Amino acid sequence: MEDNKERLYYENILWEQDKEYVAGIDEAGRGPLAGPVVAASVIFEPNCNIIDKINDSKSLQEEDRENLYEIIHDEALSVGIGTVGSKEIDASNILQSTYKAMRKSVGQLDYDPDFLLIDGRGLPDQIYRNKGIKQGDKKCYSISAASIIAKVYRDNLMKKYSHIFPDFDFNSHKGYGTKNHRNKIEENFPTPIHRQSFKGVKEHYQKLLNTNNTRAIGKYGEHLAALHLYNKDYQIVERNYHCSTYGELDIIAQKSGTICFVEVKSHRKKGPEPPETSVDRKKMEQLGKIADAYLYENPYSDYNCRFDVISVIFNQYQEKVKHYKNAFIL
Numbered sequence: 001m002e003d004n005k006e007r008l009y010y011e012n013i014l015w016e017q018d019k020e021y022v023a024g025i026d027e028a029g030r031g032p033l034a035g036p037v038v039a040a041s042v043i044f045e046p047n048c049n050i051i052d053k054i055n056d057s058k059s060l061q062e063e064d065r066e067n068l069y070e071i072i073h074d075e076a077l078s079v080g081i082g083t084v085g086s087k088e089i090d091a092s093n094i095l096q097s098t099y100k101a102m103r104k105s106v107g108q109l110d111y112d113p114d115f116l117l118i119d120g121r122g123l124p125d126q127i128y129r130n131k132g133i134k135q136g137d138k139k140c141y142s143i144s145a146a147s148i149i150a151k152v153y154r155d156n157l158m159k160k161y162s163h164i165f166p167d168f169d170f171n172s173h174k175g176y177g178t179k180n181h182r183n184k185i186e187e188n189f190p191t192p193i194h195r196q197s198f199k200g201v202k203e204h205y206q207k208l209l210n211t212n213n214t215r216a217i218g219k220y221g222e223h224l225a226a227l228h229l230y231n232k233d234y235q236i237v238e239r240n241y242h243c244s245t246y247g248e249l250d251i252i253a254q255k256s257g258t259i260c261f262v263e264v265k266s267h268r269k270k271g272p273e274p275p276e277t278s279v280d281r282k283k284m285e286q287l288g289k290i291a292d293a294y295l296y297e298n299p300y301s302d303y304n305c306r307f308d309v310i311s312v313i314f315n316q317y318q319e320k321v322k323h324y325k326n327a328f329i330l
Contacts, residue, residue, distance in 0.1 A: 007050050007054075007141040008048075008050075008141050009139075009140075010022075010117050010131075010133065010139070010140045010142075011024075011044070011046075011117070011140070011141060011142055014114070014115050014117075015046040015047075019114035019115045020046060020114060021043050021077075021111045021112065021113045021114045021115075022043065022044075022113065022114065022115050022116075022117060022142060023041045023042065023043045023080075023106065023109060023113040023115070023116050023117070023142065023146075024041070024042050024043075024116075024117045024118075024136075024140055024141070024142020024143035024144070024145060024146045025039060025040065025041045025042075025102050025105065025106070025116055025117065025118045025119065025143065025146050026039070026040060026118075026119040026136070026137050026143050026144075026146040026147035026150055027039040027040075027098050027101060027102065027119070027150055028040075028147070028150040028151040028153075028154040028155075029150075029154050029174075029175070030094055030098055031176060031177070032174065032175035032176045032177065032195075033175060033176070033177045033181065033182075033185070033194060033195055033198050033200050033201050034086065034161075034168075034170070034175035034181075034190075034191065034193050034194040034195060034201075035086065035154065035157065035158050035161065035170070035174070035175035035193055036083045036084055036085045036086065036089075036101075036154070036157070036193075037083070037084050037089065037094065037097050037098050037101050038081065038082070038083050038101060038150045038153055038154040038157070039081070039082045039083075039098065039101035039102040039104070039105040039146075039150055040079065040080065040081050040082075040105055040146040040147075040149035040150035040153065041078075041079070041080040041081075041082075041102070041105040041106050041108070041109055041113070041116075041146060042072060042076050042078075042079050042080075042142050042145040042146045042149060043076060043077045043078045043079075043109060043111060043113060043142070044075075044076055044077055044141070044142055044145070045077050048075070049075075050141065051068065051071055051072065051075055051145075053068060054068060054072070054141060054144050054145050054148065055138065055144050058137075058147075058151075059138075060148070062155075065148050065151060065152050065155075066152060068145075068148050068152075069148060069149060069152040069153075072145050072148060072149060073149075076145065077110075077111065078109045078110040078111055079108075079109075079149055080104075080105040080106060080107065080108030080109040081105055081108055081149065081150070081153055082100070082101040082102065082103065082104025082105035082106075082107070082108060083101060083104070083154075083157075084097040084098075084100050084101045084104070085193070086192075086193050086194060086195045086196070088100075089195050089197070090195055090196050090197040093197075094195075099123055099124070102118065102123060103123070103127075106128060113128060114129070115128070115129050115130065115131070116128050116129070116130035116131070117130070117131055117133060117136065117140050117142055117143055118130055118131065118132050118133065118136065118143070119132075119133065119135075119136035119137045119140075119143045119146075119147065120132055120133075120134065120136065154174070155174055158170045158171065158174040158175055159171045160230075161175075161193060163236060164226050164227060164230050164236050164239075165191045165193070165223060165226070166239055167184065167187075167188050168181070168184045168185075168188070168191060169181070169184065175193075177200055182200055185200065185201060185204050186204060188219070189204055189205070189207070189208045189216050189219070189220060190204055190205050190208065190220075191220075191223045191227075192220075192223050192224050192227050192319065193227065208220060209268070209315065209316055217266055217267075217268060218264070218266050220266070220314065221264050221265070221266025221312035221314065222239070222240075222250050222251065222264045222266070224266075224312050224314060224319055224321055225250070225251060225262065225264040225310040225312060225321060225323075226239060226251055228310065228321045228323065229251065229253050229260075229262070229310075229323075232255075232323075233255060234253040234254065234255045234260070235253060235254045235255065236251065236252075236253055237252040237253060237254050237259070238251070238252040238294075239251055239252075241290070241294055243289070243290045243293040243294070245289075245293070246286055246289040246290045246293065247286060247290060248290070249261055249262075249263070249287060249290045249291065249294065250262055250263055250264040251264065251310075252294065254303075257302070257303055257304060258303065258304040258305070258306060259295075259300055259303050259304070259305045259306075260305075260306055260307075260308050260325075261287060261290075261291045261294075261305070261306070261307050261308070262307075262308045262309070262310055263279055263283070263287055263307070263308070263309050263310070263327075264309075264310045264312060265278050265279060265309065265310070265311055265312065266311075266312040266313070266314070267312070267313050268313070268314060268315050269313065269315055270313055274311055275311045275312065275313065276309050276311040276322070276324060276327075279309050279327070279328070284307070284328050284330060285330065287307060288307075288330040291305065291307070306325070306326045307326070307327055307328050307329070307330070308323065308324060308325050308326065308327055309324040309327040309328075310322065310323050310324070311324070
């Protein structure tokens with residue numbers, strides 16, 4: 001019971017003031033070069049039992065964090081998660097984006113909180129009464145739980161991105177600026193989930209905008225297309241499937257029992273002919289042969305198949321993606 005009092009010190013003060021719904025808040029992902037910033041809010045019942053091992057997420061092993069993530073969801077009165085992506089981070093800044101992710105996480109709670117306990121600095125507004133606690137992820141139980149939720153949720157999201165952008169090893173570094181990650185950016189140029197306003201990314205993105213390397217332009221267009229499909233609930237099955245006889249197929253995706261063979265065409269500026277018009281009959285027949293080779297190696301029973309074309313135009317002012325489903329039939 002003494003441990004409960006110590007771990008719930010900040011919560012107990014507020015509960016004794018009849019503030020029933022006290023939410024602990026923490027974020028993950030302020031520092032990385034890629035991916036979103038994620039915030040979590042966690043409310044526990046007054047006088048709740050302490051969950052063993054809940055502490056600052058950074059001090060825990062990954063397996064412990066994963067297990068605690070499920071336990072916290074089961075035991076907490078309510079959990080809310082908010083994310084703000086790289087585009088919005090670039091449009092404002094990381095501090096304001098972190099505040100927004102926190103507010104979004106509060107909006108996902110099942111109860112309107114009476115008070116917020118926040119790791120580090122508090123929110124600058126008093127829409128919700130709140131208090132920042134220095135090293136709150138170590139001192140405050142609810143904040144410790146929120147740090148675990150935010151960390152695990154973001155890590156799992158970056159693992160998904162690792163499959164969408166297989167050249168970047170997001171599953172290992174989670175978007176942080178490790179030597180390996182910086183080398184990948186230099187070798188491959190950034191992806192659409194990289195923070196273009198961050199040093200270590202922006203200089204390479206500017207090179208991409210100015211390069212005459214058509215392969216680099218095409219690769220970034222494929223990244224945009226793959227992200228578009230992922231955001232539309234497609235599963236990215238394979239990127240750049242190569243058939244030694246007939247060439248390469250940009251993306252293979254799956255959704256609702258349909259396998260989609262996707263050709264991506266990219267330009268950096270709008271020309272007299274849109275990118276998709278370059279998929280002529282000869283190209284269609286080539287794609288058909290590559291698809292046949294893939295299906296021979298990977299038989300899908302009870303699946304429909306179709307050919308899609310995605311047109312991409314990107315420059316410093318816009319990133320425009322158009323998806324033509326069932327674009328041609330062979």
